[in-house]
Amino acid sequence: AELFMGSPAQDMRLIQMIITGVWFFAVLAVFGGAICRVLAVRIARDESTSIGAALRFAMSNILSYLMIPVFLGGIIAFFWCCIWLAGLATSIPVLGPILFVLLFPLSIIAALIILLVAVGGFLGLFLMVSAVSAEKNGTLDAISRAFSYIFSRPLPFFFYYFLVFLLASIIV
Secondary structure: OOOOOHHHHHHHHHHHHHHHHHHHHHHHHHHHHHHHHHHHHHHHHHOOHHHHHHHHHHHHHHHHHHHHHHHHHHHHHHHHHHHHHHHOOOOOOOOOHHHHHHHHHHHHHHHHHHHHHHHHHHHHHHHHHHHHHHHOOHHHHHHHHHHHHHHHHHHHHHHHHHHHHHHHHHOO
């Protein structure tokens, strides 16, 4: 039996994607966290901090940064497993149709939660890193703040996102 049940080329591509994703989050955690810490201290206290101090802060909080995608992935996996179990329960011969009527709306709600977590996690990833750097309250607080900002004030959020991409494209 093969390791990932695909062709060797597909297995190598999957391994490369996993390594690239881990590298992306590690670089984001260390350097993105340090940059956000420098700016947070500058804005909040009107002081400056050294790059070394910011990197030490980022390294001391690296677990909080790296738990962001793990926590979001865990939520998505949990609700995906709930949908899978609901589908499995509906295949029971006699009770299946009855369970289908009961579990189908719950599956739709679980799919909506997966969609909201995925969209919020994708759009708010950098906000979460900034929240950990500014407040030091941990992963759950950072996710909560980012989701609150994205879903309670979507127009300013997308306007600021648009401005950042516009300025970045002009610079590039």
